[in-house]
Amino acid sequence: MTTTPTNYDLILTGGTLLDPGQGIHGRRDVAFKDGLVAAVAEHIEAEPDDTIIDVTGKLITPGLIDLHGHFYHGGNGSAVHPDQNCLSAGTTTGVDAGSAGFLNYQAMRDYVFPAHQTRLLAFLHISAVGLASNRVLGGGLHDMRVIDVDQTADAIKSNPNFCFGVKVRMHYNAVAPWNAREAMKLARKAADQSGTKLMVHVSGTPLPLPEVLEFLGPGDISTHAFNGDHESILDRNGKIRPEARAAADRGxxxxxxxxxVHCDTEVVKAALEQDFFPDTISTDIHIPPPDRTVYLMNDLVSKFHAMGLSLEGAISASTVKPAKVLGLEDSIGSLKPGMSGDAAVFDLREGRFVWHDMAGHNVDGKVRLDTFLTVRAGNAVWREGRLTHMGQC
Ligand SMILES: [Zn+2]
Incomplete structure (x- = not known):
């Protein structure tokens, strides 16, 4: 299929498109105009003044979506610079997972996020100040006066294109065991009252995992789901706990x-062997303490592929699936014409690669996705150093 000549802002030519959202894995050109995907075809005819980037031999995917990161840069001690940590990894949408609460989200919305080209969205923490006190108070749900359901729900409801849900950290450093059940109830209430999703940090929970999962329904998010802490998805025999399976089955x-520290390689491998797959691959990117390794999206897609997930499965879990979780599958997570012009181009570099976890396990792989180019709203916003030639061909 060849298109008739049209004037485009940018054309990626010669690449292989992997777009699980529209069931494409094959040779395609992709053209952008006015910030949107304008055409996808085996050959796109260009006009003389179109900007063309030759991506022959490379993999084109929809821009990756990181469903859990910390992007309130400058707003708390552990949030990263969004563009530096997203665009270089092929990530075009980053979701901040509770760095801010109803008392301090405005500066994130009005000053931090607009300073970046990455599309940035948020879940508000059930704690009024998000993670602002994390590094000194360990998370801040020890004093329940920091929770106000009505004001949290109101803040979310009045920011429908920016806030997509409620975050609560069920971690023994973040919430005392005697407050944990009440914190879950209040977070659930805020999500229901705002008509949005609940995202629960389940790594190191002071409550039994089955009890935490009871609070979650279809579309709610169990984040750090593959942790190796005491309340993991595995029972003592390494089998998926029935309550975890039941939660996944109900959506x-x-x-x-x-x-x-929140993803244990051995848990992932055991889960994959039992056909228990991650729905979404996300980073939880933050400024880590010394001696901790964190990865960006292109490395995590590569790592999960090395652990046995198909490339299609790993790209699906980082594009169309997180888009559906956000209810944005009509605008992001795929490169259908008319959708947002967000794309990533990767070299599938072959060699020997090793990824770590903090439990001391290594994953060996033979393929790594090296980011070559990131396109956001139809513009090339990040390019690998070797890409020096842009223009007609
Ligand atoms: Zn986090």
Missing amino acids: VIMDVAHAG
């Missing part, structure tokens, strides 16, 4: 949120 999203 609870099993989200990776890798970080340094």
